[in-house]
Amino acid sequence: MEKSLLSRLNLLNEEETLFLQNLEADVIRNSQNPNFTIAGARVHKGRSDITLHIHSRYEPFPLHKHDFIEIMTVVSGNITHHIDDATIPLCDGDILIMNKHISHSIDKTSEDDIGINFIISDTFLGHVAPDLQDTVFSEFIKENSKERGEPIYLWFRTKENKQIGNLLENLVYELIGDHPDHPVVANTLSLLLRYLSLGRDDLLKSSTLYKTATRKREIAEYISSNYRAASLSELSERTYLSEPYLSKIIRTLFGKCFKELVVDERMHRACLLLTKTDMPVSVIIRSVGYENESYFHREFRRRYGSSPLSMRKSSKAKV
Numbered sequence: 001m002e003k004s005l006l007s008r009l010n011l012l013n014e015e016e017t018l019f020l021q022n023l024e025a026d027v028i029r030n031s032q033n034p035n036f037t038i039a040g041a042r043v044h045k046g047r048s049d050i051t052l053h054i055h056s057r058y059e060p061f062p063l064h065k066h067d068f069i070e071i072m073t074v075v076s077g078n079i080t081h082h083i084d085d086a087t088i089p090l091c092d093g094d095i096l097i098m099n100k101h102i103s104h105s106i107d108k109t110s111e112d113d114i115g116i117n118f119i120i121s122d123t124f125l126g127h128v129a130p131d132l133q134d135t136v137f138s139e140f141i142k143e144n145s146k147e148r149g150e151p152i153y154l155w156f157r158t159k160e161n162k163q164i165g166n167l168l169e170n171l172v173y174e175l176i177g178d179h180p181d182h183p184v185v186a187n188t189l190s191l192l193l194r195y196l197s198l199g200r201d202d203l204l205k206s207s208t209l210y211k212t213a214t215r216k217r218e219i220a221e222y223i224s225s226n227y228r229a230a231s232l233s234e235l236s237e238r239t240y241l242s243e244p245y246l247s248k249i250i251r252t253l254f255g256k257c258f259k260e261l262v263v264d265e266r267m268h269r270a271c272l273l274l275t276k277t278d279m280p281v282s283v284i285i286r287s288v289g290y291e292n293e294s295y296f297h298r299e300f301r302r303r304y305g306s307s308p309l310s311m312r313k314s315s316k317a318k319v
Contacts, residue, residue: 085245093159
């Protein structure tokens with residue numbers, strides 16, 4: 001982003017000034033109500049369907065909702081959001097779009113972590129909806145229009161995309177200028193959404209629109225490739241989902257817990273090695289990720305009703 005514009009965005013806002021002076025800041029940040037909802041009327045102040053708000057730094061933002069669409073882009077540093085059990089670490093160039101049914105919180109940020117929120121009304125989204133049909137925004141728009149729709153977010157990684165970067169810079173420049181209601185603002189935002197809707201896999205980092213099959217394949221492929229040392233914590237980091245929430249998803253998708261799936265894969269690999277090679281059983285045990293041979297033999301017999309050597313002999317007898 002152009003240096004003079006970035007300098008303007010880096011200036012302390014009223015809320016940051018109050019906080020640094022140890023004075024009571026915005027009531028929103030002091031709310032203990034997880035259902036606290038920020039009203040769009042308070043943010044827009046009757047001026048426009050599109051409003052810019054610079055994210056206040058130095059303190060966390062508690063769990064809250066809003067009755068508008070929110071688009072956050074990070075222009076410097078890192079800003080981490082929490083939506084349900086998902087952790088979303090936004091970095092420079094990322095765009096996070098949330099519908100009005102989302103509840104989220106934001107971690108504490110520092111001086112160099114600069115984020116911009118575009119506050120979008122339902123009216124504006126209705127105007128651009130026809131241009132976004134049959135795109136990643138289709139379900140987003142449909143659920144947003146419902147009184148009790150599903151919470152949906154879209155996380156884009158756009159740092160290397162010059163067209164989107166230019167559109168964001170132009171949008172910010174117009175909104176912090178003297179004419180935030182100028183038609184060019186709506187046209188620029190509309191164009192930005194159309195660029196994001198093109199369906200390029202390198203842009204969409206993550207979303208709540210993942211199909212069941214996609215998530216199931218992602219988990220299965222991880223276990224298949226990493227069965228020797230697979231861990232729920234590593235899979236949690238890869239999917240940006242907390243371990244408890246990921247465990248629930250796994251049981252829902254597979255009907256088994258993560259540990260059972262890993263054991264299934266290890267035993268499957270052991271059976272292949274027993275029946276297709278002459279590798280010693282002790283070597284097979286270590287190669288599929290076990291150090292305790294006694295445990296392996298007990299688990300193997302429990303599953304297959306025979307010892308590893310008996311399975312090997314039986315397999316050879318059938319040839």
